[in-house]
Amino acid sequence: MNVLSQTIDDYTRPQAHGPASSLHNTITPAPATKLLGNRTYRDYSTASLLGEAEAWLWDLTEIDADPSSWSFPKESRAYAKWRLTEAITELERRDSLRSSSTAPRWPARFPDHRPKAATIKDALTVADYLTRRGVNLERAGDRLKARCPLPGHDDATPSFVVYPGERGWYCFGCHRGGDVFNLDMFLSGEADFGATVTALAAEAGVV
Numbered sequence: 001m002n003v004l005s006q007t008i009d010d011y012t013r014p015q016a017h018g019p020a021s022s023l024h025n026t027i028t029p030a031p032a033t034k035l036l037g038n039r040t041y042r043d044y045s046t047a048s049l050l051g052e053a054e055a056w057l058w059d060l061t062e063i064d065a066d067p068s069s070w071s072f073p074k075e076s077r078a079y080a081k082w083r084l085t086e087a088i089t090e091l092e093r094r095d096s097l098r099s100s101s102t103a104p105r106w107p108a109r110f111p112d113h114r115p116k117a118a119t120i121k122d123a124l125t126v127a128d129y130l131t132r133r134g135v136n137l138e139r140a141g142d143r144l145k146a147r148c149p150l151p152g153h154d155d156a157t158p159s160f161v162v163y164p165g166e167r168g169w170y171c172f173g174c175h176r177g178g179d180v181f182n183l184d185m186f187l188s189g190e191a192d193f194g195a196t197v198t199a200l201a202a203e204a205g206v207v
């Protein structure tokens with residue numbers, strides 16, 4: 001797909017690993033989340049759909065950054081991820097139709113960092129990234145575990161897990177997860193994905 005930034009892709013991926021896989025049966029909308037009403041994403045313009053995906057991504061970002069500001073952060077996060085996944089599914093459907101002669105013009109909104117991001121992930125695993133920053137990783141079966149290094153989580157036991165392949169991570173204590181990019185965004189405080197790609201490209205030696 002050539003639709004959305006790696007950030008959105010990354011937010012949808014952790015659900016295949018950790019407890020967030022309960023996504024599809026935890027869709028209780030919280031007061032602070034938006035409701036779609038009777039409209040489906042097929043009725044949206046592509047520009048609106050991109051905006052919708054972006055809005056859900058902002059919700060996820062805020063839930064992760066400040067869970068206490070949400071009445072039901074865990075449920076809201078699952079709901080937002082579900083909606084984001086739905087929006088991306090529709091965007092991917094349209095993406096596959098883009099080359100058709102009758103297809104409407106695609107709005108250009110998101111810079112596509114994915115090709116470079118994928119190269120960086122191969123060159124700089126989550127385990128490499130953390131080891132470089134002095135985080136002590138212990139092997140536990142096919143995973144690596146550590147005390148959570150994320151800001152705001154004073155982890156007494158190793159709740160932070162790096163999954164096999166060392167591309168994905170999840171903290172069972174503070175319920176944050178993702179890949180090396182959002183890990184760096186959590187740790188550095190950098191909010192811009194493009195800037196994070198540039199920084200990690202330099203660290204990974206990727207041009």
Ligand SMILES: [Zn+2]
Nearest residue numbers: 148153171174
């Ligand atoms: Zn944590």
